[in-house]
Amino acid sequence: MKKNIAIIGCGNLGKSIAHGLLQNPNFDAGQLILTRRNVTSLEEFATKGVRVFTDNAKAAAEAEIVILGVKPYNVKPIMQEISSELDISKHTIISLATGVTLSEIASEISSDAVIFRAMPNVAADIQESVTCVCHQNASDTQVQEVNELFNSIGITIPIDENLMEAATVLGACGIAYVLRFMRAMIQGGIQIGFDSATASKIVNQTMKGAAELMIQNNLHPEEVIDKVTTPKGCTIVGLNEMEHHGFSSSLVRGVLASFEKIEK
Ligand SMILES: NC(=O)C1=CN([C@@H]2O[C@H](COP(=O)(O)OP(=O)(O)OC[C@H]3O[C@@H](n4cnc5c(N)ncnc54)[C@H](O)[C@@H]3O)[C@@H](O)[C@H]2O)C=CC1
Numbered sequence: 293m294k295k296n297i298a299i300i301g302c303g304n305l306g307k308s309i310a311h312g313l314l315q316n317p318n319f320d321a322g323q324l325i326l327t328r329r330n331v332t333s334l335e336e337f338a339t340k341g342v343r344v345f346t347d348n349a350k351a352a353a354e355a356e357i358v359i360l361g362v363k364p365y366n367v368k369p370i371m372q373e374i375s376s377e378l379d380i381s382k383h384t385i386i387s388l389a390t391g392v393t394l395s396e397i398a399s400e401i402s403s404d405a406v407i408f409r410a411m412p413n414v415a416a417d418i419q420e421s422v423t424c425v426c427h428q429n430a431s432d433t434q435v436q437e438v439n440e441l442f443n444s445i446g447i448t449i450p451i452d453e454n455l456m457e458a459a460t461v462l463g464a465c466g467i468a469y470v471l472r473f474m475r476a477m478i479q480g481g482i483q484i485g486f487d488s489a490t491a492s493k494i495v496n497q498t499m500k501g502a503a504e505l506m507i508q509n510n511l512h513p514e515e516v517i518d519k520v521t522t523p524k525g526c527t528i529v530g531l532n533e534m535e536h537h538g539f540s541s542s543l544v545r546g547v548l549a550s551f552e553k554i555e556k
């Protein structure tokens with residue numbers, strides 16, 4: 293795809309997406325436009341040939357795909373700021389904002405506008421995001437184009453808009469839950485004798501191995517857990533102790549708490 297892509301409000305997630313896109317050999321840095329109120333932290337991109345602006349309307353005018361990377365409460369003001377430069381026959385708008393609906397975005401431009409909501413996660417940085425996507429008014433070609441964009445920084449899953457909040461929790465918040473789990477494993481590893489660097493190395497690779505086993509062999513976690521838990525062995529003792537302290541329950545409750553926060 294050779295279209296120009298503007299990321300309006302290039303913060304944590306926007307930068308991850310930019311890093312991921314720029315790793316593609318077929319993606320030209322000249323296709324990318326990034327904006328932020330203070331662009332100092334975007335200098336690394338400017339040096340690679342990316343256009344870096346503070347002017348959001350100018351960025352929208354120079355792009356065909358406009359990604360809204362701002363916080364949810366900034367979506368409306370940003371749409372008002374750039375709407376004079378948006379042409380619904382030219383632009384595809386992609387919002388990353390949590391909890392802002394397609395119709396809320398459309399109400400700032402036109403009910404006929406081509407609008408997507410996409411929910412990636414920060415692993416876009418290394419092209420390992422999972423991005424859930426829904427849309428309105430998009431043609432098959434436009435859907436294919438947006439899928440291609442997010443496939444280039446991970447995998448893409450088309451979903452109904454009513455699952456967008458659930459996708460935010462499982463995929464986008466989810467990476468933080470997994471990392472907190474990893475931190476706890478590292479802390480346990482240090483307590484039983486490893487230095488932090490070695491514990492981290494073991495935990496990182498264990499996590500990667502577990503995830504790849506599920507992905508490559510298309511398994512449910514419990515199928516592999518059964519192979520690890522030797523009867524009367526140390527794994528089941530550890531797992532049961534974790535469950536006595538509410539391990540699975542605390543994760544499920546965390547997922548629900550995040551979901552309820554978005555639904556408010
Ligand atoms: N951080 C994450 O892992 C994820 C975030 N999201 C969603 O993505 C959006 C962005 O989240 P983050 O990147 O974490 O936030 P962030 O605060 O790091 O990034 C937003 C950026 O927008 C800039 N900005 C604010 N007003 C602006 C304006 N008028 N003009 C130009 N730039 C402006 C800010 O300076 C900031 O750099 C949010 O809507 C969030 O719900 C979705 C999935 C994951």
Ligand SMILES: O=C(O)[C@@H]1CCC=N1
Nearest residue numbers: 390460461464465466
């Ligand atoms: O915490 C948040 O609100 C955002 C949405 C998903 C990840 N970060």
